[in-house]
Amino acid sequence: xxxxxxxxTELTRMAHESAAAYLVGDLDAYARVLPHADDFxxxxxxxxxxxxxxxxxxxxxxxxxxxxxGGQVEVEVDASYVTDDLAVLAxxxxxxxxxxxxxxxxxxxxxxxxxxRDGGQWRLVxxxxxxxxxxxxxxxxxxxARGETPD
Numbered sequence: 001x002x003x004x005x006x007x008x009t010e011l012t013r014m015a016h017e018s019a020a021a022y023l024v025g026d027l028d029a030y031a032r033v034l035p036h037a038d039d040f041x042x043x044x045x046x047x048x049x050x051x052x053x054x055x056x057x058x059x060x061x062x063x064x065x066x067x068x069x070g071g072q073v074e075v076e077v078d079a080s081y082v083t084d085d086l087a088v089l090a091x092x093x094x095x096x097x098x099x100x101x102x103x104x105x106x107x108x109x110x111x112x113x114x115x116x117r118d119g120g121q122w123r124l125v126x127x128x129x130x131x132x133x134x135x136x137x138x139x140x141x142x143x144x145a146r147g148e149t150p151d
Contacts, residue, residue: 005082011089011122015113016075019093023107025068027061035123037116043128045109047144071097071104087115087122092133108133 018034021027036054043050072095079090095107110133114126136144143149 005080005087007082007084007087007122008077008080011080011082011087011113011115012075012077014122015077015089015091015093015111016073019075019095020073022064023068023073023095023097023099024070025065027056027064031056035121037118037123037125040124041126043126045129045131067100069098071095071099071107073097085117089113089115093129106133107131 014034018030021029021033031054038053040054041050041052042054074094076092076094077089078092081088089112091111091113093109093111095109096104097107098104099107109129109131112126112128113124115122116125117123
């Protein structure tokens with residue numbers, strides 16, 4: 001773990017501030033805090049194919065604003081691998097809030113963030129998130145792997 005690299009404090013701040021901005025539905029603040037590389041990829045927490053590119057348009061802003069209605073976030077860094085030009089953070093975003101019209105609840109995520117330094121600025125090149133902060137059994141995992149969900 002590279003917990004002594006000088007960039008770790010900045011990267012951790014970026015992870016926390018961006019998660020907090022996203023949870024309140026502020027996609028513009030999220031993008032300011034966390035610039036994305038042109039070749040950014042996302043493996044979203046609800047599954048599906050990998051997304052390529054970061055979209056910041058009016059439709060995406062409105063979808064984010066209407067889905068994420070606020071809450072609290074704390075980011076715990078479980079592991080960090082930081083060099084002068086590349087960094088990977090394995091974090092848990094401890095989140096509690098209102099999402100998707102559901103009542104306030106735990107929305108914690110396990111997240112891997114990969115950064116690259118471009119032109120002197122850290123840019124997010126990859127994000128992978130899942131909601132498995134609580135252990136599940138093999139049968140539940142098998143159902144999820146087969147695409148069997150309760151909804």
